[in-house]
Amino acid sequence: MSALTDLLREWMPHQRWFGGKGREWADVDEEGFFLDEGDPAVSVHRVRVTFTDGAADTYLVPLSWRDHHVEELAHAFVGTIPYSGRETYAYDALRDRDATVPWLTNLVAAATVGPMRFHPAGVDYIPEGTPGDVISTEQSNTSLVFGQTAILKLFRRLEPGLNPDVEIHDALRRADNEHIAPLLGHIEIDDADGEPATVGMLQSFVSNASDGWRLATASVRDLYAEADLHADEVGGDFAGESERLGAATASVHADLARVLPSEPAERAWYDEVAAAMNARLDAAVAVVPELAAHADGLRRLYAAVARTEEPVVRQRVHGDLHLGQVLRTATGWVVLDFEGEPARPLAERRELDTPLRDVAGMLRSFDYAARHMLIEQPEDNQRAYRAQEWAERNRAAFCTGYSEASGLDPCGGSPLLRAFEADKAVYECVYEARNRPNWLMIPLTSLSRLSAGE
Numbered sequence: 001m002s003a004l005t006d007l008l009r010e011w012m013p014h015q016r017w018f019g020g021k022g023r024e025w026a027d028v029d030e031e032g033f034f035l036d037e038g039d040p041a042v043s044v045h046r047v048r049v050t051f052t053d054g055a056a057d058t059y060l061v062p063l064s065w066r067d068h069h070v071e072e073l074a075h076a077f078v079g080t081i082p083y084s085g086r087e088t089y090a091y092d093a094l095r096d097r098d099a100t101v102p103w104l105t106n107l108v109a110a111a112t113v114g115p116m117r118f119h120p121a122g123v124d125y126i127p128e129g130t131p132g133d134v135i136s137t138e139q140s141n142t143s144l145v146f147g148q149t150a151i152l153k154l155f156r157r158l159e160p161g162l163n164p165d166v167e168i169h170d171a172l173r174r175a176d177n178e179h180i181a182p183l184l185g186h187i188e189i190d191d192a193d194g195e196p197a198t199v200g201m202l203q204s205f206v207s208n209a210s211d212g213w214r215l216a217t218a219s220v221r222d223l224y225a226e227a228d229l230h231a232d233e234v235g236g237d238f239a240g241e242s243e244r245l246g247a248a249t250a251s252v253h254a255d256l257a258r259v260l261p262s263e264p265a266e267r268a269w270y271d272e273v274a275a276a277m278n279a280r281l282d283a284a285v286a287v288v289p290e291l292a293a294h295a296d297g298l299r300r301l302y303a304a305v306a307r308t309e310e311p312v313v314r315q316r317v318h319g320d321l322h323l324g325q326v327l328r329t330a331t332g333w334v335v336l337d338f339e340g341e342p343a344r345p346l347a348e349r350r351e352l353d354t355p356l357r358d359v360a361g362m363l364r365s366f367d368y369a370a371r372h373m374l375i376e377q378p379e380d381n382q383r384a385y386r387a388q389e390w391a392e393r394n395r396a397a398f399c400t401g402y403s404e405a406s407g408l409d410p411c412g413g414s415p416l417l418r419a420f421e422a423d424k425a426v427y428e429c430v431y432e433a434r435n436r437p438n439w440l441m442i443p444l445t446s447l448s449r450l451s452a453g454e
């Protein structure tokens with residue numbers, strides 16, 4: 001164990017991006033190289049943490065180094081280690097502005113630094129020389145904004161293979177899709193076996209935009225404030241936006257099917273989907289015992305998946321679409337973060353899937369937006385009624401926008417869609433139990449409706 005791995009063992013479990021919180025470490029290995037030997041020097045480390053259950057994850061940890069403590073960087077301080085007979089001070093290099101410049105310099109130069117390769121997309125200006133500021137959003141990765149023109153997302157957990165965020169953004173740029181922020185480049189690193197993993201993605205920064213969750217919940221607040229008016233009568237009606245969002249989602253799906261592989265689903269696919277849903281439910285009941293009450297009804301919904309004759313096209317999709325993943329600009333909706341559900345292995349997230357998974361994700365999000373303000377007042381039946389009304393109106397508008405743009409109606413009583421919605425709500429129960437237990441009632445309420453066949 002080196003002085004650096006000792007330091008990382010102390011520091012990493014407290015970082016937002018560290019996915020192994022609460023698990024016991026059995027071992028830790030680290031391999032590093034210098035990205036920049038200037039002042040501050042910047043090093044990049046691949047840190048492999050092995051847990052006592054035998055599982056292991058590799059994290060990306062960039063550090064900056066100084067020969068004295070810098071008080072303004074106290075928030076980024078990692079610790080000290082001895083080097084050439086004196087103490088050196090290590091900082092989180094992504095929170096140290098002076099240490100952020102080399103990322104774009106190397107990207108513009110299409111450089112190779114140690115095992116890391118920088119690939120500019122060659123399509124647009126990269127704001128080289130500008131320092132980056134870390135965004136304050138709660139996120140599982142770390143993103144830096146450079147001069148309000150570009151945003152670099154550094155993926156913290158490294159997995160071999162091209163990250164779907166890069167792959168899908170690249171495909172949609174080739175398709176000239178107008179609902180994405182264009183890809184400006186990406187960065188790869190070779191792992192110990194020479195397999196490349198994606199380290200980062202640079203894309204255009206969408207300025208002056210608001211995210212869908214913020215806009216939708218503002219609309220719900222307006223509705224609650226007007227006790228006697230309906231969703232279509234209050235000032236902040238969101239249905240027009242929901243309809244445009246449906247059309248934007250359909251456009252993204254159509255382009256993905258056009259430029260990446262797609263094929264009709266075979267019979268075996270339906271059985272596999274039903275089996276995967278049942279397996280996810282089994283695992284979820286062990287974490288959220290309240291789910292057991294809905295299990296029979298949910299299994300009936302999943303059985304209908306195996307029986308349905310509904311044709312499905314398998315293709316690449318977003319994989320984790322919700323209102324927090326879309327930005328409204330002055331001209332329309334932009335869809336972000338094509339990584340899929342972060343907890344699933346990368347190979348699984350790159351498999352062909354059905355657009356219904358994304359439609360279901362967004363429909364769930366309308367339920368969330370409508371209900372999240374009921375958390376504090378679960379007995380307020382009047383508000384619960386109005387929440388339902390808001391959710392139904394916006395879900396229907398989203399479906400209308402989707403069908404008008406695609407010519408396909410994904411929502412017309414499809415048993416598949418209901419099953420995907422239920423499956424997402426089961427996933428959400430586990431997510432909420434682990435992260436925001438007082439939000440658990442949102443997916444549970446939806447599941448009692450879905451499992452009762454309503």
Ligand SMILES: Nc1ncnc2c1ncn2[C@@H]1O[C@H](COP(=O)(O)OP(=O)(O)O)[C@@H](O)[C@H]1O
Pocket residue numbers: 135137138139140141142143151153181203204205206207211324325336337339
């Ligand atoms: N191209 C962009 N332009 C403007 N803001 C962005 C852009 N990409 C991401 N963001 C902001 O950063 C947040 C986190 O980005 P996201 O890709 O979802 O990261 P993560 O995968 O870590 O959750 C988004 O919710 C959004 O607010």
Ligand SMILES: O=P(O)(O)O[C@H]1O[C@H](CO)[C@@H](O[C@H]2O[C@H](CO)[C@@H](O)[C@H](O)[C@H]2O)[C@H](O)[C@H]1O
Pocket residue numbers: 140213320322323324341342361364365366368369428431
């Ligand atoms: O954005 P991430 O990829 O990190 O997604 C995870 O966190 C989301 C919460 O931030 C979670 O989304 C759930 O809550 C949202 C409101 O906060 C709601 O709009 C979504 O519909 C709901 O699923 C997401 O499930 C999780 O993967």
